[in-house]
Amino acid sequence: MKGIISGAAAILIVSFILLFANYQLENRQGHVGKDTITVYNWGEYIDPDLLKQFEEQEGIKVIYETFDSNEGMMGKIEQGGTSYDISIPSEYAVQMMEERNLLLPLDFSKIPNFRNIDPYFTDLPFDPNNKYSIPYFWGTVGIAYNPTLLDGQTFESWESLWDASLRQKLILVDSAREVLGVSLNSLGYSLNSTSLQELKEATDKLETMGPNVKAVIGDEVTQLMINNEASVALTWSGQAADMISENEEIDYIVPKEGSNLWFDNIVIPKTAANIEGAYKFINFMLDPEIAAQNAEYVGYSTPNVAALSFMDEEIIKDERFYPDEEAREHLEVYENLGLETLGVYNELFLKFKMGLR
Amino acid sequence: MKNNPFRLIYAVPYAVWMLLFVLAPILVVVYYSFFDLSGNLTLGNYRNFFSSVYFKLTMSSFWYAFLITFFSLVISYPTAYFLTKTKHKQLWLLLIIIPSWINLLLKTYAFIGLMGLYGPINAFLETIGIGNQQILFTDFSFVFVSVYIFIPFMILPIFNSLDKINPALLDASKDLGANSWMTFKRVIWPMTIDGVKSGVQVVFIPALSLFMITRLIAGNKVITLGTAIEQQFLVTQNWGMGSTIAVFLIIFMFLIMVLTSGKERGAPTNGKVK
Amino acid sequence: MGKLSSLPRIYLAVVFLILYTPIFYLIYYSFNSGGGMSDFESFTWEHYQAVFQDTRLLIIVMNTIIIALLSALLSTAIGVIGALAIYFMRNKSMRQAVLSLNNILIVSPDVIIGASFLILFTLIGVKLGFASVLISHIAFSIPIVVIMVLPKLQEMSTSLVDAALDLGASRKDVLTRVVLPYIKPGIFAGFFLALTYSLDDFAVTFFVTGNGFSTLSVEIYSMARTGITLTINALSGLIFVITMILVLGYYAIGNRTKSPIQGVKR
Numbered sequence: 081m082k083g084i085i086s087g088a089a090a091i092l093i094v095s096f097i098l099l100f101a102n103y104q105l106e107n108r109q110g111h112v113g114k115d116t117i118t119v120y121n122w123g124e125y126i127d128p129d130l131l132k133q134f135e136e137q138e139g140i141k142v143i144y145e146t147f148d149s150n151e152g153m154m155g156k157i158e159q160g161g162t163s164y165d166i167s168i169p170s171e172y173a174v175q176m177m178e179e180r181n182l183l184l185p186l187d188f189s190k191i192p193n194f195r196n197i198d199p200y201f202t203d204l205p206f207d208p209n210n211k212y213s214i215p216y217f218w219g220t221v222g223i224a225y226n227p228t229l230l231d232g233q234t235f236e237s238w239e240s241l242w243d244a245s246l247r248q249k250l251i252l253v254d255s256a257r258e259v260l261g262v263s264l265n266s267l268g269y270s271l272n273s274t275s276l277q278e279l280k281e282a283t284d285k286l287e288t289m290g291p292n293v294k295a296v297i298g299d300e301v302t303q304l305m306i307n308n309e310a311s312v313a314l315t316w317s318g319q320a321a322d323m324i325s326e327n328e329e330i331d332y333i334v335p336k337e338g339s340n341l342w343f344d345n346i347v348i349p350k351t352a353a354n355i356e357g358a359y360k361f362i363n364f365m366l367d368p369e370i371a372a373q374n375a376e377y378v379g380y381s382t383p384n385v386a387a388l389s390f391m392d393e394e395i396i397k398d399e400r401f402y403p404d405e406e407a408r409e410h411l412e413v414y415e416n417l418g419l420e421t422l423g424v425y426n427e428l429f430l431k432f433k434m435g436l437r
Numbered sequence: 438m439k440n441n442p443f444r445l446i447y448a449v450p451y452a453v454w455m456l457l458f459v460l461a462p463i464l465v466v467v468y469y470s471f472f473d474l475s476g477n478l479t480l481g482n483y484r485n486f487f488s489s490v491y492f493k494l495t496m497s498s499f500w501y502a503f504l505i506t507f508f509s510l511v512i513s514y515p516t517a518y519f520l521t522k523t524k525h526k527q528l529w530l531l532l533i534i535i536p537s538w539i540n541l542l543l544k545t546y547a548f549i550g551l552m553g554l555y556g557p558i559n560a561f562l563e564t565i566g567i568g569n570q571q572i573l574f575t576d577f578s579f580v581f582v583s584v585y586i587f588i589p590f591m592i593l594p595i596f597n598s599l600d601k602i603n604p605a606l607l608d609a610s611k612d613l614g615a616n617s618w619m620t621f622k623r624v625i626w627p628m629t630i631d632g633v634k635s636g637v638q639v640v641f642i643p644a645l646s647l648f649m650i651t652r653l654i655a656g657n658k659v660i661t662l663g664t665a666i667e668q669q670f671l672v673t674q675n676w677g678m679g680s681t682i683a684v685f686l687i688i689f690m691f692l693i694m695v696l697t698s699g700k701e702r703g704a705p706t707n708g709k710v711k
Numbered sequence: 712m713g714k715l716s717s718l719p720r721i722y723l724a725v726v727f728l729i730l731y732t733p734i735f736y737l738i739y740y741s742f743n744s745g746g747g748m749s750d751f752e753s754f755t756w757e758h759y760q761a762v763f764q765d766t767r768l769l770i771i772v773m774n775t776i777i778i779a780l781l782s783a784l785l786s787t788a789i790g791v792i793g794a795l796a797i798y799f800m801r802n803k804s805m806r807q808a809v810l811s812l813n814n815i816l817i818v819s820p821d822v823i824i825g826a827s828f829l830i831l832f833t834l835i836g837v838k839l840g841f842a843s844v845l846i847s848h849i850a851f852s853i854p855i856v857v858i859m860v861l862p863k864l865q866e867m868s869t870s871l872v873d874a875a876l877d878l879g880a881s882r883k884d885v886l887t888r889v890v891l892p893y894i895k896p897g898i899f900a901g902f903f904l905a906l907t908y909s910l911d912d913f914a915v916t917f918f919v920t921g922n923g924f925s926t927l928s929v930e931i932y933s934m935a936r937t938g939i940t941l942t943i944n945a946l947s948g949l950i951f952v953i954t955m956i957l958v959l960g961y962y963a964i965g966n967r968t969k970s971p972i973q974g975v976k977r
Binding site for chain 1: 746750766769776781788826830833839891918920921930932940
């Protein structure tokens, strides 16, 4: 009994010492009782130096919280109980959040730097007139591959993923719309197809790709490609850029039939407590030099056209990540298909995964 | 009643916990399971569960949970037994638990590296002449890593029940002419059965709802009920269907509890209290 | 005691080797000057320096430890009470039912637990942050404690309790002097596994946290999309080494002061 009590006492003492130390640290950081904003973003999706710079420049402290999926983030914002002032959802999530009244309309008189955004990336179907959102980064879905590990296989067409030479080599991303999208694209259907007939056809075709599939995974693919562990993967351009920066043998291509064009966007959720601070933050992030620094840190493609002149020539001339307008013609932005159809996509995808060996 | 030193009033915190964090969530889950996406009352989710995909999913989920539990037990029992024979057994036991305090995702990434084509395991296989093998994204890697995760949970209860066996009992058994196998079968195993049962419960039940490992280590070639629920809640956002699968998971758990409960030894009902 | 023949020794050695290999692998690459967990380039301390420069990360680590310790402690207390309540229940089917309910949180996928706790907290009006995370961790750790303690209770002979009561011990004395000492190994097992649950949890914490409060798991998971930095490896290495020192140190001290008493007991 004595052992139990003294053990419990020791734990309590240690905990309170740590609590005190923590309080001191937070005080030093100035988190307690000042003008603050809370930024809710993907992990490692911003240059932390910029947060510091913003804090010094505006005198507003930034609390940075992270999420790992759009859906998780939406769930938290919908339930309330927290005060997120800024969030970065993907385009379909912007639409969902708008439908659920989770977003505040933007007041552009407070965001003069909005003019720096390439008009090509404004007024998109998921958010007409940019009522609620401003693009933060954008990219495509395509094929990352390592030619040194493949016998001259090329990927100009999605059809090449069915090639028998790729047996047990292909890595797919664990996301229904992207994977079914390969099939839809190769059949010439829209990525936003809601026709059950088309989807069934696409699934049937996809199932014949089964023997080529080595694994269906998420972000881990980056590491596998870098280590030459995998030779070909369906992936997002942002991740492909990460791969290439670590392993120069890797190449990235968007097949000619077309593909998806995606956006991550800055929004002000309805949970915002410091709206003025949020506007200052958005305007700060849209500053050309700041946006350029952020894009070089994160490695994704920036929609900030004014920022391009502050960036490395080599990066912005890279057609793989900054495709010209002609190449963009074939790209399609996801629309929110509604939960019903999303369920159909996912059930078909689940069936496909169950069939893998 | 006389021999009950435990007053009901002590149980209040536990009862409150059960009410708020177990019963309330169950009610919520059962409630949601009767609604479809547009919020209409329906039994469709239950019908859907018996469709081929989910039935197959349940079967394979049980099969893998069985494999994981079986191998965990086979590895943990001797480990726990030998540990009780070591000099600093409490310390060694603690050293079994410590690895589980390092973040699971990080350890999983380490396994991806270890089991990779150019990882140390394959390098070893290469040198002993077996040659390069695809280890990642196979049934083997999935079961191996899952067993790795669950081993401490299996060892601990078995260790605790082995540890209290009086050595004199084993000596007596030997003196009476029993060989080691007989001693194990007739003396040691029956005395540790409660520990084994707890071990099986804390491995089999969570193994049904493993996720993350299914993706990172098995490349989604293994899908568990847990993964399916995860997907329904987060990706498809069909809380009704997700809840329905969860209801079945809870039912399965009850069945397993009944199956593994059997006879209880030493509990008051079997003792003096009538 | 203390005598193991060579085969069991080898067996144990292999088990420990497998348990620790991934951790050594992580630590090895924390010294890598290259970017990731492959292709060791050259030795560096820079990732360790980065840990100490990142105040936000340090705060998160301390949060994680505080939550783990407090939640394990409180859930052990409540779990022991729960195990006693179940043990002393006279109705067998009732006992079975309570035990099954007890296990529901172990079987439920984290998303469900997280989502339902979030609903609960917002209904009651608990502010999301330290308190809500602590309460959740206590809640999902309680069942594992019960499961660890209950077998020890069942092993305990009822005559022990009866004898003590017959000898005139008060109910309180029976609990603190007879029952608790007997089930102590189960209590410790429960405590350490509760610690494990708390340190490993990502999904539940993700849902119930807020207002700037974060734990290491949440941080690591949300880094996955753009890649986990070696700073996290270095941090894990530090945590591992400190834990080892504490455990070994505590054990050495405890052993020195306790050994004479134990000598008498054996």
